[in-house]
Amino acid sequence: xxxPLRALLLTSTDVxxxxxxxxxxxxxxxxxxxxxxxxxxEEFRAAVVGADRYVFVFVDPDDTAQGFFTxxxxxxxxxxxxxLLMFSKYFYFRPAYxxxxxTILAPWRLVPIALRSFGPRSLHFVTTAFPxxxxxxxxxxxxxxxxxxxxxxxxxxxxxxxxAEAFYxxxxxxxxxxxxxxxxxxxxxxxxxxxxRRLAERYEELNPTWRDGVTLPILFSVDARLxxxxxxxxxxxxxxxx
Numbered sequence: 001x002x003x004p005l006r007a008l009l010l011t012s013t014d015v016x017x018x019x020x021x022x023x024x025x026x027x028x029x030x031x032x033x034x035x036x037x038x039x040x041x042e043e044f045r046a047a048v049v050g051a052d053r054y055v056f057v058f059v060d061p062d063d064t065a066q067g068f069f070t071x072x073x074x075x076x077x078x079x080x081x082x083x084l085l086m087f088s089k090y091f092y093f094r095p096a097y098x099x100x101x102x103t104i105l106a107p108w109r110l111v112p113i114a115l116r117s118f119g120p121r122s123l124h125f126v127t128t129a130f131p132x133x134x135x136x137x138x139x140x141x142x143x144x145x146x147x148x149x150x151x152x153x154x155x156x157x158x159x160x161x162x163x164a165e166a167f168y169x170x171x172x173x174x175x176x177x178x179x180x181x182x183x184x185x186x187x188x189x190x191x192x193x194x195x196x197r198r199l200a201e202r203y204e205e206l207n208p209t210w211r212d213g214v215t216l217p218i219l220f221s222v223d224a225r226l227x228x229x230x231x232x233x234x235x236x237x238x239x240x241x242x
Contacts, residue, residue: 002100002101005060007102007109008058010056012048012055015055023068023090028040029094031183032183047070047090053071055069056068058103067093067094067103068092068093073086074087078158078162083122084124085159086107086123089127089167099140122222124219127218128164128216128217129216130210131200134199135196135199135200138218142220143220144220146177147178148216160177164179172217179216184210184211184213
């Protein structure tokens with residue numbers, strides 16, 4: 001049976017300090033910090049709060065956050081193509097709520113916001129991924145691209161470089177196509193389905209040094225493939241949880 005969950009879409013300036021602290025603590029449950037909590041809190045707050053930034057908070061009937069992800073929007077022009085990159089820096093859910101249908105549908109609420117703010121542009125989600133987020137996002141999107149994948153199209157490579165240079169100017173390794181110096185996300189909660197294991201193995205091939213704090217920039221597009229994959233996945237999960 002599907003667990004009850006409500007998706008709150010908030011501008012970063014509308015997130016209360018209490019809620020911001022709550023989702024930050026939820027994040028800390030899922031990683032081992034390599035710096036002080038005070039330093040991490042300051043970086044977290046600076047990354048979440050700002051212009052053109054949003055937070056999805058998923059709460060249970062007691063108004064307790066069970067997961068969240070953040071979005072920062074970056075318009076770029078690649079080969080005369082107008083693109084909007086939507087950066088999800090933080091993406092954390094407690095195990096029982098991962099893959100919930102509402103978490104799959106929620107990002108579509110960003111489309112009218114993006115159109116109003118930046119006009120007609122192709123829409124793409126970007127982030128830097130450890131194994132767990134790579135598996136989750138690739139299963140949600142149906143396909144993700146990285147700078148370390150030989151099949152990645154040239155325009156996608158340029159967009160990924162623009163993203164990494166904008167948000168990680170001091171830690172982006174352009175030669176290797178990775179971002180260095182991140183806190184290492186704990187990996188013991190990876191899903192165990194055959195699809196998840198296959199994707200986790202693929203991630204290891206693309207980024208074998210992730211345990212050293214090396215993350216993989218990835219991109220997936222808002223297109224017909226994503227729509228079809230999302231619809232099919234929501235139906236499957238709704239039937240399974242029903």
